[in-house]
Amino acid sequence: MPHRNARLTVFGRRLLVERVRSGRPVAHVAAEMGISRATAHKWIRRWRTEGEAGLQDRSSRPRTTPHRTASAVEDRVCDLRQSRKLGPARIGPIVGLPTSTVHRILTRHRLNRLAWIDRPTGTVIRRYERERPGELIHVDVKKLGRIPDGGGHKTHGREAGRPIRGMGFDYVHSAVDDHSRLAYSEIHPDEKAATCAAFLTRAAAFFHAQGITRIERVLTDNAWAYRKGLAWKKVLTEIGATGKLTRPYRPQTNGKVERFNRTLLDEWAYLRPYTSNTERTEALADFLHTYNHHRCHTALGGHPPITRVNNAASQYT
Template identity: 85%
Template sequence: MSHRNARLTVHGRRLLVERVRSGRPVAHVAAEMGISRPTAHKWLRRWRQHGEAGLLDRSSRPHRTPHRTPAAAEARVCHLRQQRKLGPARIGPILGIPASTVHRILVRHGLNRLTWMDRPTGTVIRRYERDHPGELVHIDVKKLGRIPDGGGHKVHGRQAGRPIRGMGFDYVHSAVDDHSRLAYSEIHPDEKVATCAGFLTRAAAFFQRQGITHIERVLTDNAWAYRKGLAWKAALADLSAVGTLTRAYRPQTNGKVERFNRTLLDEWAYQRPYASNTERAEALEPFLHTYNYHRCHTALAGQPPITRVNNPTRQYT
């Protein structure tokens, strides 16, 4: 494999082949390039056998691994990991396998991180991402208790005699574009059909202003407003969009907006103590601006969502 002191890079190998093809002796070309004759002949032989592809670096992985852990033992390691959520230090003594070997097995099967598995079933979560902005939009509602004037228990403590029962709830409606992670949220007093339908219309207008001109599909959970609401279906028809429901009790399917809800709580709703419900509501718009235009996203190689809206064909690795 190439390294910073390598005598031959891919460009150098091409130069070697060109000089030899021009009729010069291999030994002379090798001496000029500071390599041995066997090395020069090796790359010439690969070029004759495979053409341009033969000049690229090959994987250092061996063709055979006679001492690899038997498949039956690997299956037992995976079973313990998925059923009991044990780590290498626990699985190793049970099966009589070194913990380092157990870790390599888990990496090989994509089980080395518990966050990559569905915790109840142990199955590996299949990540997906749509090809372009607007192809799929996730929508969900997060219910938050209202804050009394003067602040709640986060300001005064739970024993300060400030009961918050009867304050009611705010319903934060959120829409997240599957490809770009661009997000839009509104606070409403309920999650009725008319409210959800109006939110969808305004969310589509917001996405259009950002450059997402058409929403093809909308993914929601199985709330009554999304399943039976006539106003919701009419809003979908106005956008020429198709409504899709998640499987019952499978929030992972709607995972992008579920993850956004968690960010919403950490970086807005619970980010600091608020003195009133109005103060918290007023902080939502600045948070959304930061999230869409400035906050880095690990799935976008550290770029904010608006970057992917403007460059939908760019590869993020």
């Protein structure tokens, strides 16, 4: 992802290069795009030396951190946190570090919240995560405006690409396994009970094909299709699962799929300016494959979701 304050996305950098290649002065193009001349020259220089790859986002993390706290001291901080449950204000004087530094160390090692630590043993635990794949599946629907042929405002600008009346919406139905974060999505024209039920049937088949042979519970919000829909309840019975509803007006209860929806927008729906609704729809399959099999997931220690499924399968066989 680009830096939150960045003025240019990858698409904007390509546009910058195209305008400069057409023979226009870098200073003029930089002024038009609201960036400094130094920034414009930086992207032009990267493009000339690395080509298209030079326009991609890079990590701002430094290669080395010579002033970082020594590993032995960090280990001491973690030990005091886990064994004595002390906070930064009390650990600081013991190890001779400022309270703010101790807090950063605890955050880096995911020890900054006592709720994440088992009180008797001091072991780091992850609450709100099921022990095995299929124990709980999160389901939700995300509504997206359809893209007119030729592209919308992301392609032509706000004025030229104003929404066209009658274009309607796409409804992206998604299911995410709580333990592994394995995800499955489909695009439909509505979120009626029959549509939701048919989606759950195919989602269960997808999870089964990936090695999650049984779905025990399905968590959804309180939409009518999930709460009252007979077709939805019938499918739950067919797959042997129990339906579970979130607390009203509390979307955090369904947080796994809500967070997936955000990733869906950032890395698929708004990744680039699509020229048609069909083009965006066709890109969904590639995104899902990358997400499940290749994309590093921070909650899984930098591994893709499929590894959790494979590890669980080997554990129970």
